[in-house]
Amino acid sequence: MRYFKFQLHQLLTNRKNLAVIGIALVALLCQFIFFPPNKVPAELPTRNALTRDRDKNMAFVNEPHGSMTAKWVPATREFANIETRMLKAQKQQHTQSYVKATLHYLAFLGQNAANPDAQSSPFHYPLSYYFENRQYPDADAAFANATMYRSLEPLAKQAHPDIATVKQQTFWQTLFRGASGGWLTALLIVTILFANDLLTSEQRHRSIARLLPVSPWYAINYKTLTVFTALSGFLVVVVAIIAAFVIPQHGLGSLSAAIAYYAKDGMSIKLDPLALGIALPMLLGLTVLLMWLFIRLNLLCQLLFHNELVGLVISAFLLFGEPLYFMHGLAFSVPQTAYYLPGYMNPAAIISGLQNFRYDTSRMSPLAAVVVIGSVILILELVLFIVTHRRRAAIIK
């Protein structure tokens, strides 16, 4: 226990680690100020945007359009009606009607926007998808549209659905959306930076660290535990900050609120609702597995190479190396790429099925993530066990 406490104290007084924590917290605050993850999703237009679009559509209906009139005027009229119903429900604060109208709105867009069979369609997905320099804005927007539809469906059955839940702004939903938006990648970067010099920093304390009566296996296990403890504390602080921003405005929300899980088998697409009460623990579980992987990988690299660089380079390769072998939009022509580790670095994308969507598959499931990450961890554990149980093994040179 004393070893653990001492190591934890050392970890938390390490200036590099303090700098990492400071930068991460500042980044989080900046994100909340400039890009709040609890803002309304682009799929749910604001009252102003809706009014503007509805008026534009009404004007379109009342204008002559030549040969296209027969095709688009009735559809536009229908769409304008849906928008009017949404506006009316918003005005009357009748959330169930609003949800139902929104489902129609999303379904209509899904059928008519960016439809290759309807080249001259006047309907489009939210314009933000086209401003963000995306490679495939239509596909991305269609995916977001479909998942939004699936997550709103259960709410339409409720008599008085919570409007914050509809707009995905509650605390639990914000956590999931934040995780999808890069918070977990940031957490993994912090993990790597914490673990990166766990052993090599002891080189500066050689006469103490090298001759302690503890085995290398014991030492690395406790060091792993200290990183986990420090990161848990960090996570608690981060979540507390998010709660302080979100709960007073939008409430805690319900864990039964659903996200949608996407999978595609051949030509059939499945979008199943997944309760946040299940999705968030799964997210945490996968994140913990990835953290474990990066800590142990960095420890192994330090044991083998006695420097921080090798671990850092391999970690960066795993975390950001997916584009080296995978390009979004290409057909899923090399099935084994679905089992390459860099594809599993964003747990939120696995839980929501975003990776399935990107790879056009159903193989990149949470279970596949556990198997792939778990297999690498098992190999790492085996090698670590062997390396630390050699006759003259030591945590530093």
Add this chain to the structure above:
Amino acid sequence: MELQLQSLALGFKNKPHVIDNISLTMTGGSIVGIVAPNGTGKTTLLRLILNDLKPQSGKVVLDGQTYGSQKKSLAMHRQMCLFPVQDDLYPDLSGKAHLDYYARLWHNRKKSVKQIITALDMQDYVNQPVRTYSMGMKQRLCFGMVMAANTPIMLLDEFMNGLDTINVARMSRILRGLRAEGKLIITVSHLLNNLQGYADLIYFMRDGKIIKTIDQHEQQPLYIQVTADNANRLPRMPWQHYPNGLLVLPVNELPGQHFNQLLLGLAAHHITFKLAPLDLDTYFNEFYDAER
């Protein structure tokens, strides 16, 4: 408890005989001093004892156990503690944290950290971060850490460096207490006269070998010792010139009447002399002056 070094040898490419076939037996309840100039293998010897370096031949045996498997090595490491290097302390942690760390890791339940802090007079600063400590404060802390480990074997490398005379006396007193508790204390020190005050056995090392052993419990040969500036006034005798400016004459080489006459003559000519065994400084100068 018995620590044996059996034919230990170690060399490096540029220095093939840093440790050259050293065999020693040391027992609990004694203080062993190792004396040699800097860079002659004293610390290497301690590192061999700790298995921090692997000998090319020979072995370290502690109560019949040798370093072998990791389990055996750990069992032996639980019996010994090395005086840490000052620069290796954790600057942002307090002295108390360091002491607790060593006490817990070596499972010391007999000697309380509080007692050690009092014994070393560290109460005023022990809770402050180590980066605020002076050299002497750090040195006391390092000594306290070894005390906190409370192992049967204590390896103290240059542990009196940077200490004032009060603290040298304090630590010498504590060392005697530790010896009385049955510890085997192996020290490397350049404060030779101080070492002579508490060590039981003193080994001089040169070229990787033990070149002289002084057992302080045995009767040491007496020498008449005179400073070299009296050389012209001394009677013709086989005086030996020592590099530290001493002229010495071994008493056991003089017949009885010569000895008496010589002492009377020195007294009559008001020549200050000392009749005592040679001190460690003198030996040191004798053995190592040619190397300088």
